[in-house]
Amino acid sequence: AAMELPLSHSLASRAAALATGYLCYRRGSPGRGLALRSLRRARRQDINDVGHKYYLELELEDVLDKDSTVNCTAEVLYHLGNKNIAPDVQFTLEGELKNTDEADNIFYNRIKSPEKELVAENIPDSHGNVPPEMEPIRLLAWVASGYVIWQNSTENTKFQLAQIKHVKQVKRSDEYLEFDYMILLHDMVSQEIIPWKMTVLWHPQHGVQVTQDSRQPKHASG
């Protein structure tokens, strides 16, 4: 039997953050980032010998258009014991997400044939600034980090993308765009800032893929 959780409960917040990250990865693009607007309902179930399952009702918002929201139900299963298995996440969106074909194609064409491959660092900068032409690069990282977050989450973590330290476009002969990112993830529970490298592939018709990712060592003195 599933137990109702208070909406302010830490376990509910963590599961909701995980579900949002996964969802964002599956549905996001450089023209669409999804963030959690509010948690409407959360229930938790202990499944013997399997793990802990959360039933969530979420309201998500489009990061580029706060008035555009969509409701969603999600189920998150954290597996017992083995910490190397990513949680199972399933979701159902109620309604349509805004079409981002135009924005995606503009970005795609801008980046696809540059004279020089794109390179940037510190997005946002220390003061929270993001140059407008970098917003799609940032959203792409936000979407891709959803994958990394999903793969590495447990009931005792709550990850957010803290910053893009470095991004470099990789030239490709096929139609895909490829970027090497060095990002910083913030885990709210341990308060650690974790550097992470990820290679991200994207094409307007083929969605976002993280083809490689690896955790990086933290520096000792800061």
Place this chain on the structure above:
Amino acid sequence: LQLDFWLAPRGLGHPVDIRVPFPSLQPLKAHLEANGISYSIMIEDVQTLVDHEQMEMLRGRRGLPISTNTFDYATYHSLDEIYAFMDLLVAENPNLVSKLEIGRSTENRPLYVLKFSNGGTNRPAIWIDTGIHSREWVTQASGVWFAKKIVQDHENKEGVASILDKMDIFLEIVTNPDGFVFTQTKNRMWRKTRSKHSGSICIGVDPNRNWDAGFGGPGASGNPCSETYHGPYANSEPEVKSIVDFVKGHGNIKAFISIHSYSQLLLYPYGYTTTPVPDQKELHEISEKAVAALSSLYGTKYKYGSIITTIYQASGGTIDWTYNQGIKYSFTFELRDTGRYGFLLPAKQIVPTAQETWLALKVIMQHALDHPY
């Protein structure tokens, strides 16, 4: 062609740098290519650079502030600028504001607290601190705004003026100055103090795990390299010890509010244990009101509850200690946002954040005034 040579021709084999007006770009390229002269583009658009520099210069971060009325509250400031602001505020309002040095940081920086007092002797008081975790920049910036707001309310005989008739307010804006300077010079994500304790190459103690409440228990780390390292013993950090000494020495603090970011939460004790505090019901009710007040301004949504159920188990925390000292109205805020920008909150959100948070603080302060104990 109106070519502007930034590195003029010197002779054969030496490169030249040329600023090219837009209409001359194509003709020049054609000319160079036709003559087999190789070139590369160093700056795509000079105007963009000039515009950016103009903007930077207007941002008010050149030089120290001249008055608290022309101070730019909507940008992030350096430690020197904030300390200069404090002195200005005191100079402009000598009958209300004074600056106390309650100690020195590990790197020997002064730890300053602003005292707002209308008179009386050792009146019951409210304590507010910001910036205990250095990377949480919206908090120090909000602290600066709060300081000015208190002065303005007093001048206009509104808002907290009535509170100041009976109570004093203490405000420590940069509670962790060593960490703050480090976030500006070396690592924007630095959280802890900058102390070195024997036996480790790692630096710093989490000042919100260093208090004597469940110290060293679950919810803090014994690993010096961890972000939640509790330190070798309670109050090992001068940033913490100075507040402990101040609170004990004062003896009449009635509300204690420690401000952090991010997550949009209002929290009350305990963090180190699931045992509810005896005053749980009252603190929960105050939180509900405070959060409603905060939300009323811009619709910003906050959750509230005890630390351990709402965020995580944390031992050695500030408000667990202050509550156990008998300061019933002990609260922690986690300000904007919920993760979109996290610690890197855009400067344009500083003032809205400070404004809405102030409404919640007033609820707490008013309650403390109305319910003496």
